[in-house]
Amino acid sequence: MKLYDLTIHQAHELLKRRDVSSLELTKAVLKRIAEVEEKVGAIVSITEDLALSQAEQADKRISDGDFVPLTGIPALIKDNMCTKGLRTTCSSRMLENFIPPYDATVVERLKEAGMVMVGKTNMDEFAMGSSTENSALFPTHNPWGLDRVPGGSSGGSAVGVATDEAIYALGSDTGGSIRQPAGFCSVVGFKPTYGRVSRFGLVAFASSLDQIGPLTKDVTDSALVMNVIAGYDPRDSTSANYPVPDYTESLIPDLRGFRLGVPKEYFVEGMEKGVEEVMRTAIAKLEELGATVEEVSLLHTKYALAAYYIIAPSEAMANLARYDGVKYGFSYRDAESMWDAMEKTRQFGFGPEVKRRIILGTYALSAGYYDAYYLKAQKVRTLIRREFEEVFEKFDALITPTSPTVPFKIGEKVDDPLQMYLSDVCTLPINIAGIPGLSVPAGFSDGLPVGMQIIGKPFSEETLLRIGFAYEQTTGWWEQKPPL
Numbered sequence: 220m221k222l223y224d225l226t227i228h229q230a231h232e233l234l235k236r237r238d239v240s241s242l243e244l245t246k247a248v249l250k251r252i253a254e255v256e257e258k259v260g261a262i263v264s265i266t267e268d269l270a271l272s273q274a275e276q277a278d279k280r281i282s283d284g285d286f287v288p289l290t291g292i293p294a295l296i297k298d299n300m301c302t303k304g305l306r307t308t309c310s311s312r313m314l315e316n317f318i319p320p321y322d323a324t325v326v327e328r329l330k331e332a333g334m335v336m337v338g339k340t341n342m343d344e345f346a347m348g349s350s351t352e353n354s355a356l357f358p359t360h361n362p363w364g365l366d367r368v369p370g371g372s373s374g375g376s377a378v379g380v381a382t383d384e385a386i387y388a389l390g391s392d393t394g395g396s397i398r399q400p401a402g403f404c405s406v407v408g409f410k411p412t413y414g415r416v417s418r419f420g421l422v423a424f425a426s427s428l429d430q431i432g433p434l435t436k437d438v439t440d441s442a443l444v445m446n447v448i449a450g451y452d453p454r455d456s457t458s459a460n461y462p463v464p465d466y467t468e469s470l471i472p473d474l475r476g477f478r479l480g481v482p483k484e485y486f487v488e489g490m491e492k493g494v495e496e497v498m499r500t501a502i503a504k505l506e507e508l509g510a511t512v513e514e515v516s517l518l519h520t521k522y523a524l525a526a527y528y529i530i531a532p533s534e535a536m537a538n539l540a541r542y543d544g545v546k547y548g549f550s551y552r553d554a555e556s557m558w559d560a561m562e563k564t565r566q567f568g569f570g571p572e573v574k575r576r577i578i579l580g581t582y583a584l585s586a587g588y589y590d591a592y593y594l595k596a597q598k599v600r601t602l603i604r605r606e607f608e609e610v611f612e613k614f615d616a617l618i619t620p621t622s623p624t625v626p627f628k629i630g631e632k633v634d635d636p637l638q639m640y641l642s643d644v645c646t647l648p649i650n651i652a653g654i655p656g657l658s659v660p661a662g663f664s665d666g667l668p669v670g671m672q673i674i675g676k677p678f679s680e681e682t683l684l685r686i687g688f689a690y691e692q693t694t695g696w697w698e699q700k701p702p703l
């Protein structure tokens with residue numbers, strides 16, 4: 220038996236029955252990392268010693284009968300979530316040697332649940348990007364085609380799960396960064412409702428859009444991780460104080476009575492034929508499972524991308540002002556004056572995409588342009604949110620592709636930021652509205668993965684998991700493994 224390719228729930232059964240120990244499982248996963256990591260480049264820091272000691276602790280908890288489904292299960296954490304005493308780089312030169320003095324809330328909760336952390340994953344620098352090519356450290360390769368991008372910005376987390384370098388991973392999603400790489404790598408990616416999961420200890424990109432969520436091999440695992448990471452946190456002022464259900468209770472393979480909408484604006488121009496075909500088949504499957512499907516129109520969708528690229532850079536520009544060479548990370552020391560030190564710290568510490576965002580954000584927020592750009596974008600944001608509210612009076616969920624294309628070639632879009640930004644047309648309206656979105660594997664186009672996105676109203680995570688679960692159980696796409 221290959222231990223590394225188990226899901227959380229499968230591994231948990233074995234651990235519970237003492238058929239395997241967490242130490243055995245962890246060693247199998249570490250060995251897998253040693254085998255495939257050189258090919259894919261998913262991990263920034265491998266935490267082998269920590270993993271082995273956490274596995275021993277987990278085994279002790281299991282033998283004491285004090286455990287939950289995540290106890291003793293190897294995981295990867297995106298490298299923008301603070302890990303106490305362990306380097307957290309955001310794949311940036313700026314934080315290359317930054318060692319946080321505390322854990323992010325999600326990390327703290329996973330540790331309490333008995334996580335075995337095997338490493339921190341590669342990402343686009345400060346989570347800005349859709350291909351993980353913006354990592355200042357190294358690129359990550361898609362296991363379904365090693366010359367292709369894994370999506371981004373949580374590309375390392377998606378690849379880590381797809382290649383069994385971990386049983387599950389955490390990612391963060393500001394405009395699609397969990398769902399889009401999940402779709403590109405044929406794993407399950409879940410962006411919960413804004414405020415559902417604490418952002419405390421997540422390095423901020425665009426605070427009104429950022430949200431942490433799981434990347435897993437199947438939908439059941441997504442529910443299991445949500446059970447641990449969701450919930451109120453007084454250290455995050457935007458955290459929702461709203462009860463957390465047992466998400467596994469919604470895993471019922473039946474969609475009778477469900478009303479699903481298919482927004483026609485998401486079948487955008489520029490969408491690949493293969494993706495559209497996969498989606499049509501997927502939608503027919505949902506109908507077979509008992510759901511009624513109807514076409515809907517979301518007229519404001521076409522403005523979401525423009526609004527996002529005003530709001531996200533504006534917030535990023537403010538959040539990134541803290542990297543001045545004094546408080547955190549990289550500091551340029553060979554300078555003539557304080558200003559010179561600050562300028563050079565930012566000149567050498569940030570990569571080109573981060574600088575582009577800072578310049579865009581500074582422009583959008585500057586006197587004279589604020590009303591024309593930032594304020595206008597905020598108004599559009601309200602319209603988009605209202606439009607979703609209206610359709611959710613009639614529908615339980617909306618179905619769209621996760622991305623208009625299959626994974627593209629490494630290097631294909633790096634010199635064309637606008638083309639790159641289009642990668643997230645289907646996912647970023649969801650962050651703009653603050654609602655949840657789940658991406659599940661929906662099939663392949665010429666051997667490359669296609670993801671289906673399920674969108675719901677605020678705090679309808681259970682509905683999305685149920686739809687994803689029902690779909691997954693009858694199609695089994697998630698079981699296919701990349702040819703590594």
Ligand code: GLN
Nearest residue numbers: 346347348393394395396
């Ligand atoms: N690709 C989008 C961007 O570059 C979204 C990134 C994200 O979700 N973190 O901003």
